[in-house]
Structure formats: structure tokens, C-alpha cells
Amino acid sequence: MTTVQPSIHPSIHTDAEGFLTEYDEWTEELAGQLAARIGIELTDEHWKAIRFLRQDYPAHGETATLRRVSTLAGIPVKQLFVLFPGKPAKKMAYVAGLPKPRGCV
Numbered sequence: 001m002t003t004v005q006p007s008i009h010p011s012i013h014t015d016a017e018g019f020l021t022e023y024d025e026w027t028e029e030l031a032g033q034l035a036a037r038i039g040i041e042l043t044d045e046h047w048k049a050i051r052f053l054r055q056d057y058p059a060h061g062e063t064a065t066l067r068r069v070s071t072l073a074g075i076p077v078k079q080l081f082v083l084f085p086g087k088p089a090k091k092m093a094y095v096a097g098l099p100k101p102r103g104c105v
Contacts, residue, residue, distance in 0.1 A: 019093065019100050023057065026097030035095045046083050046095075049075055053096040063093045063101040 012030070013021045020026055031050060035042050042050075052073035056064045066089050070077045084091035089101045 015099075017100065020097040021099070023097065026054070030097065031095050034097070038091055038094065040084065040091070040095065042095075043083075045075070045079070049073060049080065049083065049092055050096045053092055053098055057096075057098050063089075063096075063098045065089065065101060 012025050015021055032042055035046070040046065049069055052069055052075075053064055056068070056072070064072075066077055066080055069075060069080060069092070075083075080088040080092070084095075093099065093101055
């Protein structure tokens, strides 16, 4: 993933890698800006994954794994790699305004 500036906007809280730290600060407009920062133009398929992550996070307290997104959102893992090339779990979490998934470097 491309290194991002930690501060997206002065009122948005992020960690050192640019991941949002406050769930409620995320908006769909912000998601578009975050995606653009990493070279992704959001389509309906991207939004399906992002919305799943946003709905799943509060119930589980952590960012869903690729397997969970694939199984429960019905998006094949191979397609997640097409939508979010390189490091899909990390990129999906970043755009969805969620913490970096466990195990991601």
C-alpha cells in the first residue's frame, strides 16, 4: 500500500500509517478520498466490500479477514485482489475507515 500522510483532515484522527482511529469520523465522501490516495476509483463492487466491513466491525470489534468478507459478503477472494490490488485486506480497511487487520504488516 502506498504510504499516506497521517493527517487526512485536521479533525480526522488517524494512526501513524493513516488508518482512521475513530469509527464515527468516516463518511462515504472520505472513503472516496482515501481510495483516490491509493489509486482506487470506487465502483459498486468496492462499495459492497466496504459496506460489509463497516457493518461487520461494530459486532466483532475488529476488521474482518479476507475470508470473512469473501464468505459472508459473497465476494470471491480473487475478486478482492482485483478490486484492492496488492494488499486487499489492508486497503479495504483503510478505505472503510477501520483499523489495520491483525496480521497485516
